[in-house]
Amino acid sequence: MDLFAPLLTGYGIWAPVIWLVAFVAAVVIVYLVWKTGESSYKKGTEQGRPYLSGNAEPDKGAVHIRASNLYWGFLQALKGYYDVLVPVHTGVLTDYMIWFVAVTALLLVIVGVLS
Numbered sequence: 001m002d003l004f005a006p007l008l009t010g011y012g013i014w015a016p017v018i019w020l021v022a023f024v025a026a027v028v029i030v031y032l033v034w035k036t037g038e039s040s041y042k043k044g045t046e047q048g049r050p051y052l053s054g055n056a057e058p059d060k061g062a063v064h065i066r067a068s069n070l071y072w073g074f075l076q077a078l079k080g081y082y083d084v085l086v087p088v089h090t091g092v093l094t095d096y097m098i099w100f101v102a103v104t105a106l107l108l109v110i111v112g113v114l115s
Contacts, residue, residue, distance in 0.1 A: 041047055050057065068075075075082060
């Protein structure tokens, strides 16, 4: 009786032993790359701050780009769609479940009538 016979599927893609060997090899390679890294790094010191060509780091609020600015053109192009959609978006989970159940029921009725 061949011990590895259940592992041979004939498709070639699902060979668990080969996948296991590849995974172990990848873990070894990742470990070796990690070990060659800089060992003098200390978290929470000046080493962790971004380099800004000698300039002081600005406050987070001063460099933060708001989504309303970033997506302005997108929102303006779809203004008619969002004017209808935003009032329906309540943020309450039970409202979303009601919509989900209603749409599912409607789809089941449509599939039932058409089949």
